[in-house]
Amino acid sequence: MTATTGERELLRGPHRFTELRDALPGISPHTLTSRLRQFERHGIVIRTAYAEIPPRVEYWLTPLGEGLREVLDAMATWAVAVPDGEPAVTA
Numbered sequence: 001m002t003a004t005t006g007e008r009e010l011l012r013g014p015h016r017f018t019e020l021r022d023a024l025p026g027i028s029p030h031t032l033t034s035r036l037r038q039f040e041r042h043g044i045v046i047r048t049a050y051a052e053i054p055p056r057v058e059y060w061l062t063p064l065g066e067g068l069r070e071v072l073d074a075m076a077t078w079a080v081a082v083p084d085g086e087p088a089v090t091a
Contacts, residue, residue: 009023010060010061010065011069014059015059016057017029017032017059020036020059044061045059045060045065046059047059
């Protein structure tokens with residue numbers, strides 16, 4: 001998971017771990033946990049654990065993380081504009 005994929009999901013609001021995992025097919029739970037911890041260390045994500053049974057943990061973007069919205073929107077716009085298929089090779 002790159003920084004942008006996890007954050008893109010969190011731009012829609014808080015998510016539980018399983019919601020993030022389901023929204024990011026192909027990512028292992030270990031990798032997702034590692035990335036979320038990294039985002040938390042860098043002040044991009046806040047992790048909130050609730051004392052419930054079963055335990056509930058939610059991830060939120062911090063104001064710093066929210067600041068990535070414009071960058072992520074621009075990347076999404078660019079991705080839509082890129083043509084499908086193999087790139088042309090020029091010599």
